[in-house]
Every structure is written in C-alpha cells, then in structure tokens.
Amino acid sequence: MKGYELKDLLAWDARIREAVAKAGLDCFDQEFELCDHYQMLGYMAYSGMPSHYPHWSYGKQYEKLKTLYDYGVSGLPYEMVINSNPAIAYLMRDNSLLLQILTIAHVYGHNDFFKNNFTFKATRAELTVELFKAHAIRVRKYIEDPSLGIDAVERLLDAAHALSFQRRRNLAIRKLGREEQIKQAMESAQPKPDQYRKIHRPVGFQPPDINKVPLEPEQDILLFIRDHNPYLAEWEKDLLTIVDEEARSFLPMIETKIMNEGWASYWHKRILDSMDLDQGLYLEFLVRHNQVVRPIPGQINPYHLGLKIWEDIYRRWTNPTAEEIEQYGAPDRTGEAKLFQVREVERDTSFIRRYLTPELARELDLFKFEPRGNDLVVSEVSDEDGFERVKETLLQNVGTNSIPVIKVEDADFGQNRTLYLRHYHDGRDLHLEYAEKTLGYVYSLWGRECALETVVRGRRILLIYNDRGFSTRTMK
Amino acid sequence: MVDSIFRDYRGSNAERSDRSAGDRLRHRQKVRESIRTNIADIIAEESIIGKDKDKIIKVPLRGIKEYRFVYGDNTPGVGQGEGDTEAGQVIGKVGTEGTAGDRAGDRPGVDYYETDVTLEELIDIMFEDLELPDLERKALREIQSERSSKPKGHRRVGIRARLDKRRTAKQRIMRKLATRHAALEELEPDEEEPRFPFHTDDLRYRHVEPKMRRESNAVVICIMDTSGSMDTMKKYLARSFFFLLYQFITTRYRNVEIVFIAHHTEAKEVGEEEFFHKGESGGTFISSGYAKALEIIHERYHPSIWNVYAFHCSDGDNFDSDNPAALRAAQELAEVCNLFGYGEIKPLGSRYYESSMLSIFRRLSAPNFHTVLIERKEDIWPSFKTFLAKERLAEGAA
Numbered sequence: 001m002k003g004y005e006l007k008d009l010l011a012w013d014a015r016i017r018e019a020v021a022k023a024g025l026d027c028f029d030q031e032f033e034l035c036d037h038y039q040m041l042g043y044m045a046y047s048g049m050p051s052h053y054p055h056w057s058y059g060k061q062y063e064k065l066k067t068l069y070d071y072g073v074s075g076l077p078y079e080m081v082i083n084s085n086p087a088i089a090y091l092m093r094d095n096s097l098l099l100q101i102l103t104i105a106h107v108y109g110h111n112d113f114f115k116n117n118f119t120f121k122a123t124r125a126e127l128t129v130e131l132f133k134a135h136a137i138r139v140r141k142y143i144e145d146p147s148l149g150i151d152a153v154e155r156l157l158d159a160a161h162a163l164s165f166q167r168r169r170n171l172a173i174r175k176l177g178r179e180e181q182i183k184q185a186m187e188s189a190q191p192k193p194d195q196y197r198k199i200h201r202p203v204g205f206q207p208p209d210i211n212k213v214p215l216e217p218e219q220d221i222l223l224f225i226r227d228h229n230p231y232l233a234e235w236e237k238d239l240l241t242i243v244d245e246e247a248r249s250f251l252p253m254i255e256t257k258i259m260n261e262g263w264a265s266y267w268h269k270r271i272l273d274s275m276d277l278d279q280g281l282y283l284e285f286l287v288r289h290n291q292v293v294r295p296i297p298g299q300i301n302p303y304h305l306g307l308k309i310w311e312d313i314y315r316r317w318t319n320p321t322a323e324e325i326e327q328y329g330a331p332d333r334t335g336e337a338k339l340f341q342v343r344e345v346e347r348d349t350s351f352i353r354r355y356l357t358p359e360l361a362r363e364l365d366l367f368k369f370e371p372r373g374n375d376l377v378v379s380e381v382s383d384e385d386g387f388e389r390v391k392e393t394l395l396q397n398v399g400t401n402s403i404p405v406i407k408v409e410d411a412d413f414g415q416n417r418t419l420y421l422r423h424y425h426d427g428r429d430l431h432l433e434y435a436e437k438t439l440g441y442v443y444s445l446w447g448r449e450c451a452l453e454t455v456v457r458g459r460r461i462l463l464i465y466n467d468r469g470f471s472t473r474t475m476k
Numbered sequence: 477m478v479d480s481i482f483r484d485y486r487g488s489n490a491e492r493s494d495r496s497a498g499d500r501l502r503h504r505q506k507v508r509e510s511i512r513t514n515i516a517d518i519i520a521e522e523s524i525i526g527k528d529k530d531k532i533i534k535v536p537l538r539g540i541k542e543y544r545f546v547y548g549d550n551t552p553g554v555g556q557g558e559g560d561t562e563a564g565q566v567i568g569k570v571g572t573e574g575t576a577g578d579r580a581g582d583r584p585g586v587d588y589y590e591t592d593v594t595l596e597e598l599i600d601i602m603f604e605d606l607e608l609p610d611l612e613r614k615a616l617r618e619i620q621s622e623r624s625s626k627p628k629g630h631r632r633v634g635i636r637a638r639l640d641k642r643r644t645a646k647q648r649i650m651r652k653l654a655t656r657h658a659a660l661e662e663l664e665p666d667e668e669e670p671r672f673p674f675h676t677d678d679l680r681y682r683h684v685e686p687k688m689r690r691e692s693n694a695v696v697i698c699i700m701d702t703s704g705s706m707d708t709m710k711k712y713l714a715r716s717f718f719f720l721l722y723q724f725i726t727t728r729y730r731n732v733e734i735v736f737i738a739h740h741t742e743a744k745e746v747g748e749e750e751f752f753h754k755g756e757s758g759g760t761f762i763s764s765g766y767a768k769a770l771e772i773i774h775e776r777y778h779p780s781i782w783n784v785y786a787f788h789c790s791d792g793d794n795f796d797s798d799n800p801a802a803l804r805a806a807q808e809l810a811e812v813c814n815l816f817g818y819g820e821i822k823p824l825g826s827r828y829y830e831s832s833m834l835s836i837f838r839r840l841s842a843p844n845f846h847t848v849l850i851e852r853k854e855d856i857w858p859s860f861k862t863f864l865a866k867e868r869l870a871e872g873a874a
Binding site for chain 2: 006009010013017018020021027028029030031032033034035036038041042045046054055056057058059060062063086093108111150154158161162163165166295296297298299300301304305364365366367368369370371373374375376377378379380381386390393394396397402403404406423428429430431432434435437438441
C-alpha cells in the first residue's frame with residue numbers, strides 16, 4: 001500500500017462510520033477485503049462472488065476485462081460491493097489513501113441501499129454468499145460425474161444462460177400459484193354486475209379454459225421449461241433452477257443501477273464534505289469525485305444521472321423555487337426524509353418517471369437518438385415538445401426494460417407440444433441473428449418445436465425452430 | 477453504528493486469485509475450436525498469405541458468442557450532450573461501441589466477434605486440423621551429423637586429455653582408506669607411512685558422447701506458369717497453395733529453402749516478389765519449368781541430402797507440341813522429389829472450354845505425383861488436404 005497502512009484505513013473507516021451513523025444511513029455490517037488487480041479482475045469476472053460455479057463464459061469475461069485493462073481502454077473500478085449480509089467490498093490495495101477513503105464512504109452508500117431498497121428485499125442477503133457457494137458445489141458435482149461430464153453440463157448451462165433474464169422482473173409482486181390463477185380466471189369470467197341489465201342483453205357465463213397451460217402467459221421461461229418438460233433429468237432441472245436463482249439475485253442490481261450508483265455517489269460526497277479533510281486530500285477528492293460522476297458526452301453515465309436526480313430531489317424538498325412550489329406543490333417533508341423515502345420505494349424506472357423533471361433534463365441536455373442509415377442521429381432534445389419522448393426512450397433503456405419481454409403463451413400449440421412464445425413488441429425489433437440462436441437454445445431445452453411470434457419492420461412473423469432447424473413464416 | 481472488518485491483502489493465496497484459470501482454459505479451447513471449424517474461410521482470406529510469422533491476424537469467431545434475446549440496431553437510445561445538442565445532429569455510427577449510449581442495464585453489450593492470433597498459432601491449428609499423425613513418422617530422409625558432444629558419466633579408460641583429476645584423487649584416497657587397516661598392522665612402530673602412489677585403477681576419465689543431430693533439409697520448389705493467360709485471380713490461388721505448402725514443410729523440417737521458378741515458354745529462377753507480381757505474356761511450355769527445376773535440383777539440392785517438394789501451378793493451357801516433353805520431364809522430376817504436385821487452376825466454369833493438362837498427366841504413374849484442381853479459393857484447403865492425404869496413402873503402399 002502506498003504511504004499508508006491498514007491501521008490508517010481502520011482509523012478512517014471509524015470516522016466514516018460515525019459520519020454514516022450521523023447521516024442516518026442504515027447499513028448491514030461491512031467486510032472490506034484488500035486485493036490486487038488480478039484478484040479484482042477475478043472478482044469482476046464472477047460478479048464479485050467469493051465462490052461461483054465454473055463456466056467458460058466467465059473465463060471469456062476475465063480475458064476481456066484483462067485485455068481492456070492491459071491496453072488501458074478501461075481502468076478497474078475502485079471497489080466492488082456485493083449485496084450480502086454482511087456486505088462484502090473489495091478495495092484495490094494500490095489506490096491512494098484518498099481513493100480508499102472515498103471508496104469506503106461510497107461502499108456504505110451502496111450498503112445502505114442494499115439493506116433498504118424494496119427491490120433487494122426479495123433477495124435474502126444473509127444467504128447470498130452461501131447460495132452461490134452451494135450452486136458452485138452442485139455444478140462441480142455434475143461436472144465431475146462421469147456419466148455427465150463437462151460437455152453435457154456446459155451445453156445445458158449455455159442454453160440456460162441465454163434465457164436467464166427471460167423471467168419476471170418485479171420480485172415484489174408475488175407470483176400466483178396455479179390454483180390462484182384458476183380462481184382468478186373463474187372470477188373474471190363471471191359477468192360484471194350491470195346496473196342496466198334490464199335493457200342489456202344478458203351476458204352468459206363463459207367458462208374459461210382452465211386446462212390450458214399456461215393459464216396466463218408465463219414469463220419465467222426457464223422455470224416453465226423445468227416444470228413442464230417431463231423428459232428433463234433431475235440434474236438438468238437443478239441446473240435450470242441454479243441459473244434462474246442467480247439471475248434473480250442480480251435482478252435488483254440491474255433494476256436500480258442509476259439510483260444505486262447515484263445514491264452512493266451522493267453520500268460519499270456528503271460524508272467526505274462533512275469530515276474536514278485537509279486541503280491536499282480535499283483537492284484530490286474533488287478531482288476523483290468529478291472523474292467518477294462526470295457526464296460522458298453521447299452516453300448516459302449512471303453515476304452522473306443518478307447523482308443529479310438525488311441532488312435535485314434534496315434541493316426541491318429543502319429549498320424549492322417559487323415556480324416549483326406552484327407547479328409541484330409545497331414540500332410535504334424534509335429533504336432528508338424525502339431522500340430516504342425515495343431510496344426505499346423506487347427503482348430506476350419509477351425513479352426517473354417521477355423525479356426527472358423537464359428542467360433537470362434540459363440542464364443535463366438529454367437527447368434521444370435514432371439510427372438513420374448508418375448514422376446515429378439526434379431526433380429529440382429535452383425541450384418542451386421533446387422532453388416526454390426523451391424520457392420515454394430513456395425509460396425503455398433503463399434496468400430490465402432493455403431486455404425484450406417474451407412470454408410462454410402455450411405449451412401445447414396445435415396439440416403438438418409446440419412451445420409458443422410471444423414477444424411483446426414495443427416498437428423495438430429483436431436482433432434476428434440473436435433471436436435465431438437463442439430460439440435454438442429454447443428448442444434444446446424444450447425438446448420439441450418452439451415458435452416465437454414477433455414483429456419485424458411492422459410485420460408479424462413467426463420464428464420457428466424444430467428438428468429441421470430454423471425457419472420463419474409471415475403471419476396474417 | 478455499523479460494524480466493519482478489514483481483511484488485509486493476501487497475495488500468496490493463489491487459489492483464490494487464480495480461480496478463473498479453469499474457465500479461461502475452457503474458453504481458449506472454445507476459441508481454438510472455433511478457429512478450427514472456420515479454418516477454410518480464414519485461409520481463403522487474402523490477408524494471411526505471405527505475411528511473416530509474428531503477424532497478428534484478426535480471426536472472426538463463430539460459436540463462442542453468448543446469444544440472448546436482445547433488441548436490434550433500430551433501437552433508439554438516450555444520451556447526454558454538452559448543452560448545445562440540436563435535433564438532426566449526427567452523433568455516431570450505427571454499430572460502433574461507445575457512442576451508442578450506455579443502456580444502463582443488462583444489455584449484453586458488444587460481444588467481440590474476433591480474436592487475435594499470430595500467424596504461427598494459426599498455422600499450428602491448421603496442421604492440427606489436418607490430423608495427419610502418420611506424417612510425423614514419415615521416414616524423413618535425415619542426415620545424421622555430429623555437431624557437438626555432451627558429457628555422460630565416467631570411464632576407467634580414456635584419453636589423457638579427459639582425465640578427471642578430482643575424481644582420480646578421490647579414488648586414490650578411497651583405496652588408501654580401504655587398505656589402511658592392513659597397512660597399519662604391518663607397520664613397524666616409528667616407521668614412516670610409506671608412499672601411496674596412484675594406481676591405474678584410480679584413473680577416471682570423463683566420458684563424452686557425441687550428440688547425433690538429425691539434420692533435415694527440405695527445399696520447396698514453386699513452379700508457376702506466368703504466361704499471359706494467368707491472371708491475378710489465378711496467381712492468387714496459386715500463391716495461396718504455395719504458401720500452405722511452404723508453411724507445412726516448415727513445420728516438418730528444420731531447414732527449409734524455397735525456390736521460385738517462373739516460366740512461360742522459357743523458365744528462370746526469380747525472387748518471391750517477382751514471382752507473384754510480375755506478369756509475363758506469351759505462350760506456355762510447361763516442360764521448360766520442369767527442366768529448370770531439374771537443373772536446380774542437380775546443381776544445388778541433391779536428393780540424397782535434400783527432401784525435395786515441387787509443386788507446379790498452371791492453368792493447363794500448354795502448347796500441344798510440348799505435352800510429350802512435359803510428361804517426360806514430370807516423370808523425371810517425380811523420381812527425384814519426395815512429393816511432386818500439379819495444381820490446375822481453373823476459375824469456375826472455365827475448365828469446360830480451356831485445354832487441360834490433367835488428362836495428360838493421368839498417364840504419369842508415379843506414386844508421389846498428384847494432381848489437384850482448384851476452381852475457387854474455397855477449394856484451396858480441401859485440395860491441400862487431399863494432396864497430403866495422398867502422400868500418406870502412397871507411403872502406406874510403399
């Protein structure tokens with residue numbers, strides 16, 4: 001370590017924790033581990049997990065990160081935190097003292113967010129590390145099993161990885177069991193009470209088809225295949241479960257990237273500001289802080305956007321301008337209280353929808369771009385006309401909204417056990433080469449014909465994958 | 477207040493820091509596998525022919541992409557400007573990384589489609605693909621030469637110059653100690669210990685073994701028709717084939733030389749540059765090229781010392797009057813060569829109206845003579861493979 005020792009870090013950490021407590025942040029206990037850059041690359045490749053099952057894609061990830069790092073294309077993050085209880089963070093030992101201080105404060109921001117944001121409530125933080133370890137043990141067991149071997153396990157994992165995020169995104173909404181779905185379907189099939197029933201033709205009771213599988217379109221594709229393909233072996237089902245569970249535990253991170261990074265940046269700034277750093281450290285702090293949260297022209301830096309929105313919320317609830325009071329009403333609570341409320345009940349989508357104001361968007365100069373020919377062209381800017389469309393586009397690209405929604409509509413399409421999937425098209429077409437290959441993975445898991453309904457350039461088409469390979473059909 | 481603990485750096489814990497080793501290896505295997513399955517396409521790419529060994533080649537990879545359902549290129553995005561962005565401004569190109577906006581989510585990002593390999597690695601993989609284990613055992617005409625020697629143990633006999641004094645002295649001491657008891661008994665009191673001279677048994681010589689090195693020399697003779705009918709495309713195909721042959725021979729022999737012979741109605745030895753780039757005009761006497769090759773072989777590469785590989789590329793448009801002479805020369809050449817090949821380059825379709833040497837050479841019955849037909853660049857690799865596979869067959873028969 002450069003010019004400081006572990007005991008210096010401990011002393012700074014104690015001061016930071018005091019400031020954290022004073023600020024009212026509510027954290028899990030925290031573990032810090034000092035690592036070198038090789039170890040950091042290793043942690044990054046495996047999403048920070050101390051233990052993780054093996055798969056070649058992580059090797060690829062490692063090589064890619066290392067290449068980018070070696071050629072100076074991208075640096076390494078100053079830290080990496082994982083959502084577990086206690087939270088685990090890795091600090092780079094070659095960083096300067098100030099960077100460590102900044103990072104430690106930043107980590108407590110994340111930690112507070114993990115503990116309090118609603119999206120993380122469904123992940124059991126105290127079990128995260130053990131869960132990943134248990135997965136690793138099981139996968140290794142299958143690989144070492146001479147009757148299975150690495151090739152079979154890899155084939156299944158390749159397919160499962162391709163579909164891992166084709167699952168329900170909002171973990172706070174409980175999934176109904178089959179019985180409940182039937183009940184709901186029966187209820188909604190009942191004729192509505194009609195106060196004009198004397199003059200209306202009576203609507204008879206239309207019994208719903210309760211034998212249909214799935215009753216309601218089903219978004220958890222991996223789990224659906226696990227539960228409805230009777231030819232899968234136990235180990236295959238187990239692997240599908242493992243991949244789904246991992247995707248599930250990363251979901252909150254994806255859903256709150258902007259909020260979470262913004263929150264941690266907001267608090268490391270406030271905490272370090274409150275700590276009376278000496279001048280040298282403070283100047284370095286300003287430089288580093290601005291490097292992290294600087295806007296990147298032509299892109300969205302989640303650190304920058306998040307921080308700006310949080311600062312704007314705090315300002316609007318402590319010191320609103322007259323116009324703002326007129327437009328949005330007087331603040332209903334203090335700035336602090338508002339911050340803590342928002343960090344608990346929002347995710348990126350709702351956060352941006354509710355708190356990105358036209359004024360802020362204009363200040364940040366957010367714009368929408370679209371491909372035209374070979375160029376990316378700015379099509380809307382955040383003026384009065386364009387703001388809503390810029391915001392809608394931003395929302396489409398935030399969190400899991402950047403993943404196409406595809407649901408299982410029918411598991412027995414044409415009485416042929418064809419798996420019928422439908423892409424819920426929202427104006428964005430699928431990448432067809434990827435769709436073809438991924439549908440191939442669905443086919444390999446389902447074992448029978450699979451069909452995917454989607455829209456390409458305004459025309460409904462059906463992508464089909466069966467024992468004769470891939471084909472497409474235009475739909476009426 | 478929250479609790480925290482710090483775990484200090486543990487650098488020696490290799491298991492944790494290098495846990496990705498297995499996955500990296502597996503990934504590299506996949507990359508290699510992918511290159512191997514696409515080798516024919518890569519070879520057909522113009523860029524690798526004639527480059528030096530350390531040249532890094534970008535090889536497109538198929539099969540190691542991680543596919544998911546993702547949105548295509550027509551997806552709008554949001555970016556941040558510097559305060560003066562206006563509608564209609566062009567901010568970047570479709571499909572380039574960086575400008576396309578951070579999607580701030582789990583977009584798979586730009587997967588990389590290519591990897592860098594050095595030409596040497598590529599050649600390794602290429603010949604791995606050939607899977608010709610028999611070729612390793614090929615009775616290469618090797619010449620043993622005693623270049624150096626290495627020490628190997630000690631001997632009781634030898635020449636003076638190799639006397640190991642230290643060991644000899646040791647032997648004497650050992651012998652002295654062994655005989656001491658008896659000697660002491662015989663000794664009268666007060667008598668001085670007698671001299672204990674060296675004995676022939678004590679002498680130890682360093683032993684050296686001559687290091688026999690298998691010297692293997694090969695010469696690749698590239699003969700090409702540079703007559704007017706050989707256009708750039710034909711030359712390119714020929715060049716690709718020569719390249720493969722040369723690389724292949726290089727992996728098998730220590731010392732490989734290459735000779736370029738260009739011929740139209742008469743033949744001359746030329747440099748590489750001239751061979752591939754200089755156009756000639758006029759008619760074709762194939763026999764002239766073979767005669768030149770024979771001449772060079774007799775002058776510089778005697779078959780008792782050299783493994784001779786000759787390959788001739790032509791479009792088969794030979795003067796009819798020359799055919800008997802060409803056949804005779806080919807017969808002679810086949811006798812002095814390990815392998816002699818004739819590649820007829822006929823861009824697709826043209827073989828139906830142009831004359832061909834293939835039918836002429838069919839009359840030549842040497843086991844180490846082979847003809848291949850190359851119609852387009854995709855043929856190069858398969859025909860190269862069959863060329864060598866025939867060699868194996870021939871050996872099996874021999």
